[in-house]
Amino acid sequence: MSKSNSTRAVTILDVAAAAEVSKSTVSLVLKNSPLIPPDTAERVREAARKIGYVYNSRAGELRGKTSKTIGVIVNDLTNPFFAEILVGVERKLVEAGYIVLMAHTSEDVDRQDRVLRTMREQGAAGLVLCPAYGTPRSLTRDVEGWGMPLVVMVRTLGPGKYDFAGADNERGIYAATRHLIEAGHTRIGFIGGRTGVVLEQRLKGFRAALAERNLAFDEDLLVPAQPTRTGGYETMNALLDRTPRPTAAVCYNDVVAFGALSALGERGMRAGEDFALMGFDNVQDAALSNPPLSTVDIRPCELGEHAAEILLGRIQTPGRARQTFLVEPRLVLRQSG
Amino acid sequence: MSKSNSTRAVTILDVAAAAEVSKSTVSLVLKNSPLIPPDTAERVREAARKIGYVYNSRAGELRGKTSKTIGVIVNDLTNPFFAEILVGVERKLVEAGYIVLMAHTSEDVDRQDRVLRTMREQGAAGLVLCPAYGTPRSLTRDVEGWGMPLVVMVRTLGPGKYDFAGADNERGIYAATRHLIEAGHTRIGFIGGRTGVVLEQRLKGFRAALAERNLAFDEDLLVPAQPTRTGGYETMNALLDRTPRPTAAVCYNDVVAFGALSALGERGMRAGEDFALMGFDNVQDAALSNPPLSTVDIRPCELGEHAAEILLGRIQTPGRARQTFLVEPRLVLRQSG
DNA sequence: CTGAAAGCGCTTACAG
DNA sequence: CTGAAAGCGCTTACAG
Numbered sequence: 182m183s184k185s186n187s188t189r190a191v192t193i194l195d196v197a198a199a200a201e202v203s204k205s206t207v208s209l210v211l212k213n214s215p216l217i218p219p220d221t222a223e224r225v226r227e228a229a230r231k232i233g234y235v236y237n238s239r240a241g242e243l244r245g246k247t248s249k250t251i252g253v254i255v256n257d258l259t260n261p262f263f264a265e266i267l268v269g270v271e272r273k274l275v276e277a278g279y280i281v282l283m284a285h286t287s288e289d290v291d292r293q294d295r296v297l298r299t300m301r302e303q304g305a306a307g308l309v310l311c312p313a314y315g316t317p318r319s320l321t322r323d324v325e326g327w328g329m330p331l332v333v334m335v336r337t338l339g340p341g342k343y344d345f346a347g348a349d350n351e352r353g354i355y356a357a358t359r360h361l362i363e364a365g366h367t368r369i370g371f372i373g374g375r376t377g378v379v380l381e382q383r384l385k386g387f388r389a390a391l392a393e394r395n396l397a398f399d400e401d402l403l404v405p406a407q408p409t410r411t412g413g414y415e416t417m418n419a420l421l422d423r424t425p426r427p428t429a430a431v432c433y434n435d436v437v438a439f440g441a442l443s444a445l446g447e448r449g450m451r452a453g454e455d456f457a458l459m460g461f462d463n464v465q466d467a468a469l470s471n472p473p474l475s476t477v478d479i480r481p482c483e484l485g486e487h488a489a490e491i492l493l494g495r496i497q498t499p500g501r502a503r504q505t506f507l508v509e510p511r512l513v514l515r516q517s518g
Numbered sequence: 519m520s521k522s523n524s525t526r527a528v529t530i531l532d533v534a535a536a537a538e539v540s541k542s543t544v545s546l547v548l549k550n551s552p553l554i555p556p557d558t559a560e561r562v563r564e565a566a567r568k569i570g571y572v573y574n575s576r577a578g579e580l581r582g583k584t585s586k587t588i589g590v591i592v593n594d595l596t597n598p599f600f601a602e603i604l605v606g607v608e609r610k611l612v613e614a615g616y617i618v619l620m621a622h623t624s625e626d627v628d629r630q631d632r633v634l635r636t637m638r639e640q641g642a643a644g645l646v647l648c649p650a651y652g653t654p655r656s657l658t659r660d661v662e663g664w665g666m667p668l669v670v671m672v673r674t675l676g677p678g679k680y681d682f683a684g685a686d687n688e689r690g691i692y693a694a695t696r697h698l699i700e701a702g703h704t705r706i707g708f709i710g711g712r713t714g715v716v717l718e719q720r721l722k723g724f725r726a727a728l729a730e731r732n733l734a735f736d737e738d739l740l741v742p743a744q745p746t747r748t749g750g751y752e753t754m755n756a757l758l759d760r761t762p763r764p765t766a767a768v769c770y771n772d773v774v775a776f777g778a779l780s781a782l783g784e785r786g787m788r789a790g791e792d793f794a795l796m797g798f799d800n801v802q803d804a805a806l807s808n809p810p811l812s813t814v815d816i817r818p819c820e821l822g823e824h825a826a827e828i829l830l831g832r833i834q835t836p837g838r839a840r841q842t843f844l845v846e847p848r849l850v851l852r853q854s855g
Numbered sequence: 856c857t858g859a860a861a862g863c864g865c866t867t868a869c870a871g
Numbered sequence: 872c873t874g875a876a877a878g879c880g881c882t883t884a885c886a887g
Contacts, residue, residue: 192864203874208866216872238639240864243576244879250640258605259802264595271622280636283620285608299617302575303587410806439806446808465596469747469776471783471808529880540858545882553856577880581863
């Protein structure tokens with residue numbers, strides 16, 4: 182049919198002509214205004230269909246000073262934790278009639294800045310951001326100054342006032358560590374993670390559990406590394422070379438644990454039998470890793486949905502109080518520990 | 519500073535006033551037009567900075583009939599293969615000055631239709647689509663009729679004329695199967711995958727390798743299932759119950775292979791020792807699974823970058839010939855097979 | 856090299 | 872319930 186090449190686009194004016202009404206009437210029909218009688222509305226819709234009319238949101242949003250796009254910024258899609266979060270965020274946002282402007286920063290603050298600016302220029306109605314490591318704390322104030330609703334995800338950005346959705350990291354790791362202690366382990370490692378608030382919070386939970394049972398915190402059993410599969414593989418190997426050899430470890434996250442599982446396997450050891458291992462996140466893959474991973478469930482997809490809901494709430498009610506949503510960690514015991 | 523609440527936005531008119539030039543001059547400066555002498559340009563930029571001006575792309579794009587957004591539609595971010603592709607696509611697009619409108623369909627054609635419509639209304643400059651199962655073949659023509667450049671990714675959509683980026687599935691699986699045969703296996707299973715062109719292509723490669731060595735294709739050793747970890751787990755279990763028991767299997771993809779690894783481990787078996795297993799994709803995780811997975815490398819991230827490049831090319835040169843990019847599969851041998 | 860003017864496609868009061 | 876008019880913030884010929 183009508184290929185709208187570089188020819189004039191079909192606009193509400195054309196629809197108006199075809200349906201023999203005014204252009205305001207068409208506009209009203211398009212937003213389902215109750216002012217228009219059903220039969221007129223039907224006639225207009227029919228005409229629109231027939232001449233192949235497509236609504237131009239850019240024009241509408243420019244005039245109406247509204248926006249149906251929301252910026253979502255993540256930095257490590259390669260980690261299924263973030264991929265699952267993104268799925269949750271996107272789903273909720275699309276359900277609410279928005280469309281997501283997505284950007285991936287790979288922990289690069291400059292890239293994040295650029296993308297933030299583009300989203301601002303694009304007139305996004307709001308922002309969901311999992312800040313890259315090294316993001317200045319002032320960012321929340323800046324974005325507020327732009328008049329853009331923002332919810333920070335997963336990694337807090339200092340003590341300021343802003344909406345946040347994340348997990349109770351301290352309690353989660355505390356529970357995982359405690360589980361290991363109760364199973365009789367006394368030399369327990371902590372592997373993976375190199376920097377950032379999330380690591381601090383998790384380490385705090387780790388130390389708290391140790392302290393509670395009067396177990397010494399052995400600096401030697403804390404092996405930092407990138408929070409990746411490779412990081413987990415390397416730190417697990419390092420840990421196994423410590424003497425006396427630890428018998429268990431809690432991992433910074435599931436991905437690190439998967440790497441650790443690989444290292445264990447390489448030595449002919451099996452988590453759950455020769456070594457106890459706990460993950461964190463409960464990414465979908467954890468249920469069927471080799472062996473299935475015991476971990477701390479923070480329901481990533483749900484977390485994403487919550488972040489989206491908080492943003493949607495603030496867009497609707499700009500004045501409402503700041504929200505902080507922390508998912509309650511739940512221990513899920515499978516075979517690794 | 520200047521919170522642009524619901525107050526009037528600062529526009530190029532304000533910048534013009536502040537810099538004491540006309541508004542067209544400001545517009546020209548913003549697009550780095552050589553028409554404007556450097557010192558004037560600098561004055562304008564300075565004024566813009568000072569009064570907190572932010573470019574309004576919606577207005578610019580409406581007037582100029584251009585667009586800096588590109589729609590990217592995927593359906594299973596939970597599979598790292600697609601997540602890695604998305605990373606590649608996004609990176610390339612952002613580098614070229616675009617921003618991605620992203621949508622996740624979970625294999626739901628209706629959802630895909632809705633999102634497609636929204637992207638059209640938003641005036642996306644182009645589309646990168648990995649079509650959900652069940653997408654009608656007519657879609658490529660429809661989108662062409664809208665005047666939107668489109669590149670289809672991973673799953674072909676019939677024999678029509680459209681840009682495509684994917685992998686040579688047949689050759690890839692052929693190579694994997696042949697590797698198993700050369701290692702002496704004669705009873706080889708094929709697990710995972712339930713429907714779609716990609717499965718057909720991969721099965722074709724599987725059969726070809728078998729036929730070439732005069733091995734019979736045993737219907738019993740083909741176990742279809744969702745292309746997921748769970749699917750892999752279940753099909754591996756089913757396969758191990760066949761008699762005589764097969765000694766090797768090629769998997770629909772890496773994720774299926776990971777599930778199979780889990781099933782094997784549960785029975786105290788280890789891939790590479792008690793059973794040979796080949797994956798497909800070479801997702802990052804494959805390098806450090808337990809044990810590391812032998813697989814067919816189709817470089818997902820690169821594939822995404824290529825898809826983006828093809829689209830960018832078509833946007834620039836609408837008349838150019840259709841492109842079909844197929845990544846050359848490379849066998850990567852690790853421990854599982 | 857810079858300014859005045861028209862217009863992208865819509866929405867929103869305001870009359871009638 | 873419907874029409875005429877102004878305007879969202881920009882770009883693009885066109886004069887000068």
